């Protein structure tokens with residue numbers, strides 16, 4: 001995808017604020033401070049559209065970034081596993097994310113962002129298992145590769161895959177927001193999921209489709 005325009009749309013606290021224009025959505029999940037917002041900035045060639053910080057827990061809501069006016073959204077989740085977040089806040093986060101992931105029809109792909117330097121955390125594993133269980137289209141993106149020597153990438157990739165339980169057919173991309181590693185590969189993957197959704201037949205559960213009017217493809221507005 002060629003990114004011409006990227007805009008911040010909304011910092012949503014719940015479903016009422018999610019956009020209702022039915023554009024495909026690519027969500028980013030990962031622990032706090034792992035580099036989710038930086039990854040978005042790298043993908044869209046912007047220094048700081050998605051707010052990044054060395055202080056963990058910066059992204060508190062679901063931040064929507066729209067690409068090319070009518071192409072897709074990146075949805076930046078609040079990071080999990082941030083120690084200073086209260087129990088109540090954590091429960092609220094869990095419910096919001098779980099509801100989004102299980103009910104959002106326009107969700108096309110989840111990027112599970114992990115840190116290539118370290119083995120996955122228990123939260124990373126939980127999120128991976130959860131996404132697998134619900135059979136959501138996913139790609140594990142192992143970022144911050146620039147922080148380890150290239151000669152050790154393969155070893156780290158192997159450990160990450162093994163400990164998460166990534167299978168040979170699963171999507172896995174080593175990445176670096178700092179040097180741009182993996183950017184083209186990730187866009188190629190995203191394009192596949194986002195563009196294929198444009199050819200899907202609309203949900204016809206309750207509606208009868210008139211053969212003459214069935215030219216319109218893709219999600220319909222509620």
Ligand SMILES: Nc1nc2c(ncn2[C@@H]2O[C@H](COP(=O)(O)OP(=O)(O)OP(=O)(O)O)[C@@H](O)[C@H]2O)c(=O)[nH]1
Pocket residue numbers: 030031032033034035036037038039051052053054055056057058059077078079080143144145146147175176177178179
């Ligand atoms: N060297 C290097 N630093 C990175 C990379 N990605 C992110 N960082 C740094 O890691 C820190 C956290 O990055 P963010 O993108 O804000 O992380 P986040 O996952 O959005 O964090 P929350 O919003 O708190 O959940 C920042 O200081 C970034 O500059 C990378 O690929 N390489």
Ligand SMILES: [Mg+2]
Pocket residue numbers: 036037038051052058059076
């Ligand atoms: Mg962030």
